[in-house]
Amino acid sequence: MGIVKKVFGALDDGREAFLFDMSNSKGMRVSVTNCGGAITSVLVPDKQGVLRDVALGFDSFSSYRATIFGVVVGRVANRIAGGRFRLDGKEYQLDKNDGGRHHLHGGRQGFNRKLWDVEETDGESLVFSLHSPDGDGGYPGNLDVRMTYTLSDDNVFRIGYLAETDTLTICNLSNHSFFNLEGHDAGDIYGHDMQINAGYVTAVDEWQIPTGELMDVSGTAYDFRQAKTIGRDIAATGAGYDDNYVLDGSGVAAVAHAPESGITMTVRTDSPGVQFFTGNFLNGTLQGKGGAYYHRHGGFCLETQIFPDAVNHPDFPSCVVEKGKPQTFFTEYHFHN
Secondary structure, X not given: OEEEEEEEEEXXXXXXXXXXXXXXXXXXXXXXXXXOOOEEEXXXXXXXXXXXXXXXXXXXXXXXXXXXXXXXXXXXXXXXXXHEEEEOOEEEEOXXXXXXXXXXXXXXXXXXXXXXXXXEEOOOEEXXXXXXXXXXXXXXXXXXXXXXXXXXXXXXXXXXXXXXXXXXXXXEOEEOOOEOOOOOOOOOOOOOEEEEOEEEEEEEOOOOOEEEEEEEOOOXXXXXXXXXXXXOOHHHHOOOOEEEEEEOXXXXXXXXXXXXXXXXXXXXXXXXXXXXXXXXXXXXXXXXHHHOEEOOOOOEEEEEXXXXXXXXXXXXXXXXEEOOEOEEXXXXXXXXX
């Protein structure tokens, strides 16, 4: 058990990216890279004790530079309408990288495109840090971020986020890992049982921009308060799920279970929302680890977060960060069977 470091690749300027293989006494292994802070693999024992890699991903360093698989997205995850917001009386215009209309996941040069500094490692945890200068991506203020990754002997993988600024700014960090608890190359996730502890989702327009209203999930395809298979009602959504759930504050965001492998993943967080996304854009052309091709609905995301476009909705939980008041959140993935 412990953390093993190795070279993963190099940027055009010669800076090296590293891969860190984390393991515990139960045989669970998680690999992460400081390229975008990406989770590249999650190997957990199934009900027969056989390790399965349940995180979709890639073998090459360059693939993580070009996708959002496993990476940390920011400064602000999800969407900002028109890429525009006002803060302290000043208007800011960000990169419109979502269909040329809106700002998505920090823009074209978001945190997923950054090579994070490796601050420290020990036998159980490692810390990545990043300095985002004033004006980076159009955002105001110098922002310093620390992410702590920890793998415990209880098969809990934890991400701790801390962001500090020297002036008023906004921040909303999230991880964009795709999971398939039967195995990253096992096909669709229709047979997974999913429970999400939320009675409402943020209502959105045709561009996935919140209207400001909260939609009661009762009697709809979006109701996961009682566990049901992901595939049961997915056709009623159109393309699939891509929705921000308003969490009930219990600390447990969601519980996913794959019957064939017997693997269960419980997600805990202190974030107010979670984006449930079912890989609707995958079409079988993207080649992943070991030569696997990822097809539509081949994995799901549970992106813990502040609500999308929160900066433009005063009634939503705030994503504003003030000088001297660090923003902190955590996400835990507990694997068990």
